[in-house]
Amino acid sequence: MYTIGQVSEMFNLPISTLRYYDKEGLFPSMQRQSGIRQFGETEVEALRVIECLKTSGLEIKDIKKFMEWCVEGPATYAQRKELFETRKTAVEAEMIQLQKTLDMLRFKCWYYETAIQDGNEDRLNDLMPNDLPADIQKLYNNAHS
Amino acid sequence: MYTIGQVSEMFNLPISTLRYYDKEGLFPSMQRQSGIRQFGETEVEALRVIECLKTSGLEIKDIKKFMEWCVEGPATYAQRKELFETRKTAVEAEMIQLQKTLDMLRFKCWYYETAIQDGNEDRLNDLMPNDLPADIQKLYNNAHS
DNA sequence: GTAGTACCTAAACCTGACTTTAGGTCAAGG
DNA sequence: CCTTGACCTAAAGTCAGGTTTAGGTACTAC
Numbered sequence: 240m241y242t243i244g245q246v247s248e249m250f251n252l253p254i255s256t257l258r259y260y261d262k263e264g265l266f267p268s269m270q271r272q273s274g275i276r277q278f279g280e281t282e283v284e285a286l287r288v289i290e291c292l293k294t295s296g297l298e299i300k301d302i303k304k305f306m307e308w309c310v311e312g313p314a315t316y317a318q319r320k321e322l323f324e325t326r327k328t329a330v331e332a333e334m335i336q337l338q339k340t341l342d343m344l345r346f347k348c349w350y351y352e353t354a355i356q357d358g359n360e361d362r363l364n365d366l367m368p369n370d371l372p373a374d375i376q377k378l379y380n381n382a383h384s
Numbered sequence: 385m386y387t388i389g390q391v392s393e394m395f396n397l398p399i400s401t402l403r404y405y406d407k408e409g410l411f412p413s414m415q416r417q418s419g420i421r422q423f424g425e426t427e428v429e430a431l432r433v434i435e436c437l438k439t440s441g442l443e444i445k446d447i448k449k450f451m452e453w454c455v456e457g458p459a460t461y462a463q464r465k466e467l468f469e470t471r472k473t474a475v476e477a478e479m480i481q482l483q484k485t486l487d488m489l490r491f492k493c494w495y496y497e498t499a500i501q502d503g504n505e506d507r508l509n510d511l512m513p514n515d516l517p518a519d520i521q522k523l524y525n526n527a528h529s
Numbered sequence: 530g531t532a533g534t535a536c537c538t539a540a541a542c543c544t545g546a547c548t549t550t551a552g553g554t555c556a557a558g559g
Numbered sequence: 560c561c562t563t564g565a566c567c568t569a570a571a572g573t574c575a576g577g578t579t580t581a582g583g584t585a586c587t588a589c
Binding site: 387388389399403407419420421 | 565566567568
């Protein structure tokens with residue numbers, strides 16, 4: 240069993256955030272000892288899942304729903320699996336988006352490196368996409384697809 | 385030259401958002417024709433960059449700074465390149481984070497699939513990490529690293 | 530016995546990124 | 560002529576996800 244202060248250190252999260260999560264219902268089965276929160280293995284695992292679902296783009300109120308399903312037992316296994324499948328799809332889509340963004344950023348890095356060397360953008364402005372070096376052209380195409 | 389309505393359709397962004405971006409200074413050299421905004425090639429390219437920088441996690445006020453640098457000319461090439469380099473690093477870090485998240489999600493999918501088959505989590509609870517199937521163990525380790 | 534530390538609550542506040550509202554201009558069509 | 564549609568502004572409202580504030584409890588150390 241951990242205190243809120245210990246969990247705050249373990250997860251590098253402000254205490255206020257942990258209390259906020261609790262208030263929002265993210266730890267539906269957390270116990271108290273004369274008013275003081277007791278974080279057990281259940282809550283620590285819950286926090287790992289919270290961080291995962293948050294990173295996946297899920298909102299707090301939907302994370303709360305998931306935590307409630309966990310309390311409801313085996314009847315909700317299918318819904319819980321569905322949720323993770325949906326999140327998986329969302330994250331896969333976001334990674335594709337980020338890959339495009341990354342290629343755009345790499346293209347811009349090359350662009351400004353060239354502009355610095357030239358001292359201006361004149362040559363760059365005259366360049367057609369297929370005048371670009373092969374590797375840079377790939378970044379450009381990927382970023383604009 | 386495009387009207388705000390045309391750009392809204394092109395980028396699939398609400399007109400209100402485009403006006404908001406303008407108000408925030410994201411199109412520092414946009415022209416007006418008797419009060420009406422005129423989006424030229426500069427503004428369209430600006431919007432592509434805005435979407436890229438926003439996806440990379442940059443705030444509106446910092447995108448504004450970048451747009452101002454663009455107006456200042458060659459003197460700011462180095463700063464602009466620096467900005468894209470920094471964004472590149474940030475996105476690369478985020479992709480690593482998302483890869484971990486994805487492995488956690490895949491692990492949870494496997495977990496609940498197994499729970500559905502078993503009808504309970506008893507067997508899963510007794511499993512030590514290295515009792516897991518090799519591929520699942522990899523997901524688990526990656527997600528918890 | 531009182532100062533410090535770790536915990537608690539309710540409620541107000543904050544930030545970023547928009548969106549909505551209320552009111553106005555202007556050109557074209559019936 | 561008057562209504563419809565596309566544009567305009569300033570200002571207020573919204574929403575998520577916290578954070579801060581103000582005030583209180585309870586144990587420990589000096």
